[in-house]
Amino acid sequence: MSDEKKSCSASPNAEPAAERSHLPMWILALTFVLLYLGAVFFDHHGGWFDREVYSPYASAEELDAWQPKFGAAALLAQGRVLYEKNCGICHGNDGLGKPGQFPPLAGSEWVNAKGVRRLEQIPLQGLNGPIEVKGQALNFPSGMVAIGTAMADADLAAVLTYIRSAWGNQAGEVMADDVKAARAAAGAHPQPLSGDQLAKMPE
Amino acid sequence: MKNGFAIFFAAFVVLGGSWCAFVLAPELQLGGAKQTSVLNSSEVYPIQRSGDATLGLQIYRANGCAACHTEQVQQDDVGCDMMLTSVGKNTNAVHEAYQSYFNTILREHLVGPRVVDSIDRIATNRGPWPGKLPVRILAPVDKFFADLEADKIAAAGGKIEIQIVALGPDIARGWGLRHSVAEDFLYDYPVQPGSLRAGPDLAGVGAWMPDLNSQLMHLYAPRSVVKDSVMPPFRFLFEIKKIGDAPSPDALNLRKEFAPPAGYEVVPKPEAKELAAYLLSLHADVPLYDAPFTSLSASTNAPANKP
Numbered sequence: 395m396s397d398e399k400k401s402c403s404a405s406p407n408a409e410p411a412a413e414r415s416h417l418p419m420w421i422l423a424l425t426f427v428l429l430y431l432g433a434v435f436f437d438h439h440g441g442w443f444d445r446e447v448y449s450p451y452a453s454a455e456e457l458d459a460w461q462p463k464f465g466a467a468a469l470l471a472q473g474r475v476l477y478e479k480n481c482g483i484c485h486g487n488d489g490l491g492k493p494g495q496f497p498p499l500a501g502s503e504w505v506n507a508k509g510v511r512r513l514e515q516i517p518l519q520g521l522n523g524p525i526e527v528k529g530q531a532l533n534f535p536s537g538m539v540a541i542g543t544a545m546a547d548a549d550l551a552a553v554l555t556y557i558r559s560a561w562g563n564q565a566g567e568v569m570a571d572d573v574k575a576a577r578a579a580a581g582a583h584p585q586p587l588s589g590d591q592l593a594k595m596p597e
Numbered sequence: 598m599k600n601g602f603a604i605f606f607a608a609f610v611v612l613g614g615s616w617c618a619f620v621l622a623p624e625l626q627l628g629g630a631k632q633t634s635v636l637n638s639s640e641v642y643p644i645q646r647s648g649d650a651t652l653g654l655q656i657y658r659a660n661g662c663a664a665c666h667t668e669q670v671q672q673d674d675v676g677c678d679m680m681l682t683s684v685g686k687n688t689n690a691v692h693e694a695y696q697s698y699f700n701t702i703l704r705e706h707l708v709g710p711r712v713v714d715s716i717d718r719i720a721t722n723r724g725p726w727p728g729k730l731p732v733r734i735l736a737p738v739d740k741f742f743a744d745l746e747a748d749k750i751a752a753a754g755g756k757i758e759i760q761i762v763a764l765g766p767d768i769a770r771g772w773g774l775r776h777s778v779a780e781d782f783l784y785d786y787p788v789q790p791g792s793l794r795a796g797p798d799l800a801g802v803g804a805w806m807p808d809l810n811s812q813l814m815h816l817y818a819p820r821s822v823v824k825d826s827v828m829p830p831f832r833f834l835f836e837i838k839k840i841g842d843a844p845s846p847d848a849l850n851l852r853k854e855f856a857p858p859a860g861y862e863v864v865p866k867p868e869a870k871e872l873a874a875y876l877l878s879l880h881a882d883v884p885l886y887d888a889p890f891t892s893l894s895a896s897t898n899a900p901a902n903k904p
Binding site for chain 1: 622626627630636637638639672673674675740760761776778779884886887888889890891
């Protein structure tokens with residue numbers, strides 16, 4: 395204001411002209427400090443434009459650390475879903491099967507065996523009756539298809555774990571590696587087993 | 598023109614720069630979005646909508662539903678829920694491990710409000726475990742402290758299962774279990790995330806209002822389903838007809854004060870059915886890698902609702 399007055403009073407007829415003045419250093423310094431702080435904040439909170447990283451996760455590493463580790467209960471839940479989708483139609487969602495047609499799984503000595511090598515072969519190779527389960531003779535000439543061949547190792551392991559834990563069954567967990575080995579043993583073109591063949595297999 | 602090249606160059610840089618920022622960058626970031634797998638499952642997400650629901654998206658658009666409803670659940674934070682699944686033989690030791698840890702460290706590091714369901718029962722009952730297991734003992738806390746606490750309780754002979762829960766007002770209102778992610782909108786054209794909430798968020802409405810009849814009744818007479826609803830009724834999506842020889846199987850089963858005069862029935866037009874199918878297809882409630890959580894039903898081994 396006072397500068398303006400001065401220039402006016404100095405020469406009233408002169409053409410007003412803008413003068414160039416230097417950018418104050420403190421603005422420059424402040425700009426750089428703010429830019430630096432912004433960059434640090436972005437580095438800590440921005441997730442570097444990763445499309446999988448949303449707030450409240452600050453980085454891909456943090457998101458990775460928060461991935462849930464699923465316990466045995468979740469494995470059972472997965473097995474249950476797969477069982478009811480693939481197996482429950484015949485064996486029943488309650489695991490009781492249908493008398494004379496489809497063997498029960500609840501309390502079955504084949505399911506609750508100590509080892510799982512024999513049990514694993516049933517979904518991987520298929521099975522033709524007759525067979526005796528829980529002292530009850532069953533015959534199913536149409537047979538069980540090798541339904542496990544189309545399932546991933548982990549999925550089939552979850553199903554087998556489920557049938558060995560549900561409906562009062564108390565047998566142990568089945569690992570995906572076991573299923574992998576069993577699949578290799580079953581071969582590429584498995585034929586349905588008969589009850590006698592199955593009985594001769596080691597548990 | 599004196600500075601022709603400079604003006605052209607400046608305009609080019611400005612327009613090109615904004616094109617890069619607003620078109621190219623989002624395309625590079627999200628253009629490759631595709632179906633992902635649901636955590637701990639062999640299922641994929643999202644599933645393509647049925648034809649009805651795809652048409653319903655256009656009805657949703659034509660009626661301006663996105664003017665009052667959003668389809669994006671916000672999440673403020675993430676925390677660990679702790680479920681005590683087994684107390685072992687020594688209930689006292691488990692209790693003391695919990696209590697000392699809670700008093701010294703955890704109290705300072707709770708994420709959000711403290712929710713304690715049954716710790717009082719642990720506190721008052723020395724001896725055999727009285728209640729049903731599993732039980733939620735403290736929620737929600739930061740992951741680091743939840744892991745420490747799990748170790749403490751494991752050392753005392755108990756067992757803790759840690760669950761990951763999303764936190765925030767939207768989630769507390771029951772609108773979803775996690776924040777919305779890009780995959781939720783994969784089959785939306787156009788994407789209608791909305792920006793104003795005169796009504797509830799609809800990202801998971803197919804999960805929290807799964808009944809087709811309720812949806813239709815709500816469209817015809819919102820207050821017949823939600824008492825204090827401020828939503829305008831969409832009656833032009835329905836037809837009021839004289840009942841013929843037999844009542845139509847599609848007719849709405851309305852309460853007396855909303856029902857048409859005797860001898861008439863309310864039948865949804867195809868548009869209403871399509872819109873309802875679209876609403877039922879909004880199911881942003883599965884855990885994904887970008888939005889992890891553990892659903893409570895899976896870990897308590899409760900019967901799964903969905904096949």
